[in-house]
Amino acid sequence: MSVVCGRYVVDGRDGRIGKVMGQVGPYVQLRPPGGGREWDCPPGALRPAEPRDELRAKVAELNRMSRLP
Structure with missing residues (x-):
């Protein structure tokens, strides 16, 4: 699977x-929908x-954006 910035994926571990x-290095950085802390996941x-x-x-992202000032 090719890793493309902005695409939604599922971390198969959890x-x-x-x-x-x-x-970054051997890991892909993911951010949860609607924002939050990023986490690292191996591409495989x-x-x-x-x-x-x-x-x-x-x-979820649109809802978060609608609550911002």
């Missing part, structure tokens, strides 16, 4: 959905997010 923010543990998961993540 099932968390994250947005790809970049790659990633899988593409299902369409419903990606939609849920985008809605």
Whole structure:
């Protein structure tokens, strides 16, 4: 699987959905939908997010943005 910044993926180790923010060394940096602390994941543990998961993540981001001043 190619790792593209901005794409939503699933961390296969624990099932968390994250947005790809970049790659540092051997790890891909992911951020949870709606913001929060990034975490590192080995590229081999990633899988593409299902369409419903990606939609849920985008809605979470839009909801967070609507609450900002």
